[in-house]
Amino acid sequence: MLRMKDKIALVFGAGSVGPGWGNGNATAVAYAREGATVVCVDVNLDAAQATLAIILAEGGKGLALAADVTKAAEITAVVDRTLEDFHRIDVLHNNVGINLPGGAADATEDSFKRVMDVNLTSAFLTCKTVLPVMEKQGKGAIINISSLAAIRWTGYPYVSYYASKAALTHFTRAIAIEFAGKGIRANSILPGLMDTPHVQKQISGYHGSPAEMKAKRDALSPMKRQGDGWDVAWASVFLASDEAKFINGVELPIDGGMHVTVAGSLPS
Numbered sequence: 001m002l003r004m005k006d007k008i009a010l011v012f013g014a015g016s017v018g019p020g021w022g023n024g025n026a027t028a029v030a031y032a033r034e035g036a037t038v039v040c041v042d043v044n045l046d047a048a049q050a051t052l053a054i055i056l057a058e059g060g061k062g063l064a065l066a067a068d069v070t071k072a073a074e075i076t077a078v079v080d081r082t083l084e085d086f087h088r089i090d091v092l093h094n095n096v097g098i099n100l101p102g103g104a105a106d107a108t109e110d111s112f113k114r115v116m117d118v119n120l121t122s123a124f125l126t127c128k129t130v131l132p133v134m135e136k137q138g139k140g141a142i143i144n145i146s147s148l149a150a151i152r153w154t155g156y157p158y159v160s161y162y163a164s165k166a167a168l169t170h171f172t173r174a175i176a177i178e179f180a181g182k183g184i185r186a187n188s189i190l191p192g193l194m195d196t197p198h199v200q201k202q203i204s205g206y207h208g209s210p211a212e213m214k215a216k217r218d219a220l221s222p223m224k225r226q227g228d229g230w231d232v233a234w235a236s237v238f239l240a241s242d243e244a245k246f247i248n249g250v251e252l253p254i255d256g257g258m259h260v261t262v263a264g265s266l267p268s
C-alpha cells in the first residue's frame, strides 16, 4: 500500500550538502516512494535537482525549485508554483538547519542572528505562507526538523543552535494547537546523532579526522551507532501520512534512546 498516495509534499532543504543520504534527500525520496508528488526545494538548485532525478528514475513524480528559506518572496514563489502545478499542499516539511560555532559568551551577534534566521524564522515564513492553503483544504500536515539539541546539551558549544531548535519545537507545538480544529497537524522530529553529509561538513571541525568523529559519536549512542537519513525519513512518512491522523504537537526523538540517558559529552 502506498502510504502517501495522491499527496503533494513540499520539502524545503530537499538536497544534501554533500554526497550521500542526508535527512532532507532521504525524506523527499521516501515520500515519493510512498506515492507522494514531491516538490524538492533547495537554495542549491543542483542539490534539489539531484534529489528529483532519483525520484524520477524510480518512477516517482515531482518538481525541483530553487529558494532560500530566509527570503519570504522566494517562499511565496515556490508556494504559488506548487499550487499552479498541483493545486494543493498536503505536507509541509521544513528540513533546513545550520550550525555555527560559539558559546553564549563568544558567539558573534551576526552568527546568532544568522542561525535564528535559517533555523527558526524560515519555518515561520514557510508556515505563514502554507497554513492559509491548508486551512482552505481543511487538512494538512507540517513536519519541522528540530534536533535533540532542542531539549539537551549535546556536547557542542553552539548556543544559537540550541536556542533556535528549542524555539522551533515550541513554535511547532503552538501551531499544532492553534490549527488543530482546522484539520492541520504539526509535529517536530528531533534527530540525535546521525551520520549524514551535514555532520561531516558542519560538525567535523570539533573533532579530528572523520573516522575519529564517527567513532566518538558511535560510542556515545546507547545503540553504539549513529542513525542515518532514512531513520528520519521513515519517521517523517509516518507523521505525514494519515496513519498519524491523531498525532499532533509531539516531539519525536530519532536518537537510539539517547534522550533517555544522562547526556554524554562531546567533544572530548
Ligand SMILES: NC(=O)c1ccc[n+]([C@@H]2O[C@H](COP(=O)([O-])OP(=O)(O)OC[C@H]3O[C@@H](n4cnc5c(N)ncnc54)[C@H](O)[C@@H]3O)[C@@H](O)[C@H]2O)c1
Pocket (backbone or CB within 6 Å): 012, 013, 014, 015, 016, 017, 018, 021, 022, 023, 024, 025, 041, 042, 043, 044, 047, 067, 068, 069, 070, 095, 096, 097, 098, 118, 145, 146, 147, 148, 190, 191, 192, 193, 194, 195, 196, 197, 198, 199, 229
Ligand atoms: N545530521 C544530524 O546529525 C542532525 C542532527 C539533528 C538535527 N539535524 C537537522 O537535520 C536538518 C538537516 O539535515 P540534512 O542531513 O538534510 O542536512 P543538509 O545540511 O544536507 O541540508 C539539506 C539541504 O538544505 C539546504 N539549505 C541550506 N540552507 C538553505 C537555505 N537557506 N534555504 C534553502 N535550502 C537550504 C542545503 O543546500 C542542503 O541541500 C537540519 O535541520 C539539522 O539541524 C541533523
